[in-house]
Amino acid sequence: MDFHSVSRRTAAFLLTGSLCLTGLAGCGHSPTSSGSGSSSGGGSSSAFSAASSDISSASSSADSSSSGAVSTMAPSAILPEPTYDFTQPAPESAPVDNEWFADAAFVGDSRTEGFYLFSGVGNGDLLSDTGLTVFKLSEKKCIQIGENSYTLLEALALKHYTKVYLCFGINELGYPGSQNFYNSYVAAIDAVRAIQPDAVIYVEGLIPLNEEVIAQTIKRDYLKNEQLREFNERIREAAADRHVVFLDLxxxxxxxxxxxxxxxSSDGVHLRADGCRKWLDYMKTHTVSYETLYPEGAESIPAPITSDSSSDGTEGGAA
Amino acid sequence: MRLLHRGNPVSFLLTALALTLALSACGGGGGGDSSGDAGSYDTSLAQAVSDAGAFSEQLDPLDADTGFYLFHLADAGIQREELADCAILCSSGGTCEQVAVLQFQWAEGKAEERQAQVMEALQSYIDGQIEANVNYRPDEIPKLENALIQQKGDSFLLIVASDLEAAKGAIQ
Structure with missing residues (x-):
């Protein structure tokens, strides 16, 4: 193992701990959080408590308010003015071929799995788990490689990627409010960036649902487009705040x-194969280079956010 | 039938042999027999199972490369070029339903070992599906627990169906 990979794994560990702390805070230490999540995810708190002091020091470069507010970040005034408009969806670009995705990681839930299997992309790595939420990225050992189990973030650290696609949000729709979702999504972006600092991170807006088909098939009444649209606004907000690319699916x-x-879709949630191919065509025509996003290199990337607000992570979901 | 070889002489010879057999089958007047020769499952069986009403939804096809990935055959010690042909129909996420016919070609002397590896991979795949869906889609668990995994020579059949009896009828 070379030094680079050791550093990357260390960063992954630290950010993993940070993500976990986000969850722990929501389970008992964040009275000013939005209060929208349940506190049932605290079962593994002791496993990560030893890392808390390391996390505090590792994130000292960020403005870590202890007020219990939702989140804080390094002042944007110290950053060069971005030339790419992170508040807007990725503009259309010249099409790339499938091999462009050879060093891409597709990270998400069962919708991402469907994309990988049925789009015909044939390149890149799938790091997904059925029913996974953004709240659980650093906790759930859902990736099996050989005899070993990894969290999704640990698996992401095993290789070098230049593109990372994040697709979460459907399974989170069961939780009221969107502030916890936003906080956890931002923490996930920062964790991915620490693990893969050379990668362009694409966050994928949520594909709508068909509520009538859902009612006829899987019958999950929390899957509503109204909340999905609210979550999409928060994903887009997270992309703008963290200077990553938003894909308007x-x-x-x-x-x-x-x-x-x-x-x-046969269940109102998961796309049929032709939809997955349409999804791929969109991704192939909405790519952005690292140099376009960050012409002054890593200095133009916002420092990680620290957050002490709630996350939630009960099982269940639809994707 | 799609045949693959990547410069390995043994693989090339097996490919040539398979091609000869395939051509002779095509010219032998055996058309319409979806069961293939007595020693293997024909790839047309996948569509026949679907047509028999074994599934609760329309399934989408997967190509051989994706199937090789899906069933973790590399992890089981199988080489990609050993998967000579296949037909896979799979739910794109609504259910766990699927049918797969996998046909392999092994190097001489490898058949017994490889057959065991494939069977283990398919069973492991089903076990993983059960684990992944037990909280997420509990209605799918009985289908997975009753999954049909069968071997005939160097071919394998996997079925996860809502109507397993209909599937069995198509096989017979």
Missing amino acids: YNLFVDANGELPADA
């Missing part, structure tokens, strides 16, 4: 009624 698939077309 919602508008790629939504119909005139604000839904996923009924024939696009």
